[in-house]
Amino acid sequence: MATTPTMVPGKPGTPARQHRASYATDKRNGGYLVRVEGPRAGDFVGREVPVTRLDRSENTEKLVRLIWKGVDKETASPCALYKFEPRPRDNSLNDEILF
Numbered sequence: 001m002a003t004t005p006t007m008v009p010g011k012p013g014t015p016a017r018q019h020r021a022s023y024a025t026d027k028r029n030g031g032y033l034v035r036v037e038g039p040r041a042g043d044f045v046g047r048e049v050p051v052t053r054l055d056r057s058e059n060t061e062k063l064v065r066l067i068w069k070g071v072d073k074e075t076a077s078p079c080a081l082y083k084f085e086p087r088p089r090d091n092s093l094n095d096e097i098l099f
Contacts, residue, residue, distance in 0.1 A: 021037075
């Protein structure tokens, strides 16, 4: 018997996400990492995933390298940390400013 996927509230026809990605600070080297939480959190190297910010907006980031994979102590769910591909900075604001 086939089961229907759980739907996301407010978005008809869209299945619920099994994984959630967010930004995390890199406490060893400085900067930021992407933290993925879900059943197969360690399987996203080389993929572009939507990463949620604190204000619930999203950016798409390409995950380059797996840094750590394990179980979160607080939520007891599988999670992983990834390095992501940096984007080129938008310097258009610097061009518009006249001295």
